[in-house]
Amino acid sequence: MVSIRDVAKHAGVAISTVSKVLNNYPNISAETKEKVNAAIDELGFVPNTIASALSSKKTGRLALLLDVNRHAQSVDEIPMQYIIGAINKAKELGMDIITVFFTMIQEMNVDETVRYFQSQGIEGLIVCGLSKQDVTIRRVVRSGRFKTVLIDAPGVSNDTSSIHIDNELAQYEVAKKFVLESGGSKILYIAGKKNGYVSEERMRGMKRLAWELGLTVYTRTGGFSELEARRITMKYAGNKDAIICASDLMAIGAMKALIDMDIYRPVCGFDGVSLMGYAGKQMHTVKQDFQNIAACAVEELAGLIEGRSGREVIMPHELIRIKYLDVIS
Amino acid sequence: MVSIRDVAKHAGVAISTVSKVLNNYPNISAETKEKVNAAIDELGFVPNTIASALSSKKTGRLALLLDVNRHAQSVDEIPMQYIIGAINKAKELGMDIITVFFTMIQEMNVDETVRYFQSQGIEGLIVCGLSKQDVTIRRVVRSGRFKTVLIDAPGVSNDTSSIHIDNELAQYEVAKKFVLESGGSKILYIAGKKNGYVSEERMRGMKRLAWELGLTVYTRTGGFSELEARRITMKYAGNKDAIICASDLMAIGAMKALIDMDIYRPVCGFDGVSLMGYAGKQMHTVKQDFQNIAACAVEELAGLIEGRSGREVIMPHELIRIKYLDVIS
DNA sequence: CTGTTAGCGCGTTCAG
């Protein structure tokens, strides 16, 4: 392995000079800079991130915490989009990301988790979809030992930012468009989780609309589960005019139930996952750009690490209509 | 940050002794081991992986190379399953994984890629679904600088293992069961990619069956694309008895085409993705356990790193029938 | 069985 020392020797300068060239320090003559770069090229020198991290105490390593059930044959489109967005942006910024699942952390206590990240040289955390019962993670975040960006969860502090779309507004908007278009006033609203942050916000949006349009809204929580949404629809959709769901997956469940019940009711979703297309239906929904959200989270985290203060970032959303052909074409 | 030195002082032993305790070296008396462990607990010491890696030259870092189009609203179930399986196993073995996408590497040349991995202290690569035109990655692998496990691609050497199901057999089996059950002898076979490894193997299985049962098989390559499979089906399915696809995604495309054409033909898939359930159809297919395959790949890679020689590992597959309710229940 | 001594490859003063 060719090291910085070899480069220095080859270029006829001191090690520190090479280091300075590498890290773009000022006060290096263009001439020596050239010499050094030439030597680097000739020797095929590769700066060793590990040594650099040890010495500088800056690792540039982030952890992306995701909530996926490892055994379920679940539909993991959203986590995957987060991963893609985060990794690409991290690469761009010269950082690297390790992906961690909530399930792994659930097997550890706060201390172990902190130690795990610490020993790995993790400087920052991006936590996706934290809910109120994820106490361990919550405490890890609050320990303040890591800069953190929370996606879809509140919590801003000096070293914690929060990033999400305006869930209340989005739910309000999409539901309004949907209701005005499909008519009807007796609505079945299948919400997310009780105590879920985004769920509550979306619920508020729904309530606001109900008040505004004088709708009768019957609400149940489906836990973002397709199956549960299906059950709820079976049970309560019969005497309603339309169904509004707090996620696309639940909307699919609702649609399946309607098919089984052999009745038609318009359905409205939320998230804009491409999976919807496979359900073969046309539907109003809110589209979130998960990749972009994750990318912004990485940038935000880089900012926190560099010393900026935490803040709340609201991402844009879009109202769309997913159609059968959207996926295929 | 409390370091190994502090622990040593606190326990009244030498630094190296602590190190030995940490790494479970032999020849340490139970007594001093206790002392050291006590000190570790009291001080809340966290071994620094980075320093350890620098010193020992063993990083325990693997890269998982995945082929996902970053911009496509693609269906990423399979990559996600690989990620989950690999990460969980890696954690279990005390290694860590960074995920890398083919697209990132395509922007680099061989040298840059090797350097990138080297500088990150990557010791091993798990490459999923390498195809013949991925020349850069191919060369990186052949450079022999990294231990490598190839999932779904051939190539065994001293420091390279290959791991995959028996594609020929699986295609043969599922197609046979499918054909015998649904009847008919004029088959449209939508293969994967020309020059794709798994594609060719599956094709061989199909040919063997055709020969054995005296089937007439009309073959087109759909490039594992849903849209392409759809086009092919539109064009050629009319005068066939059944359609066999080299992937579930293409099977979905075929089904959609059949719906559009308003004709019925039985369809057979391959992979066993849960996504199939959303298409709302019942279908024969081959089920692969992607999580398990990835987990085995990690283990295999760990073995290679420890000095074992490369080899070929054949994973089991299953013949299943995906039904409408499989996903939901 | 334990302690001493060298580094691993790099970043960073601080003299020159």
Next chain:
DNA sequence: CTGAACGCGCTAACAG
């Protein structure tokens, strides 16, 4: 503007 020297936290021979 440059270079010598030290140390990051740990592992790995070697002595004892």
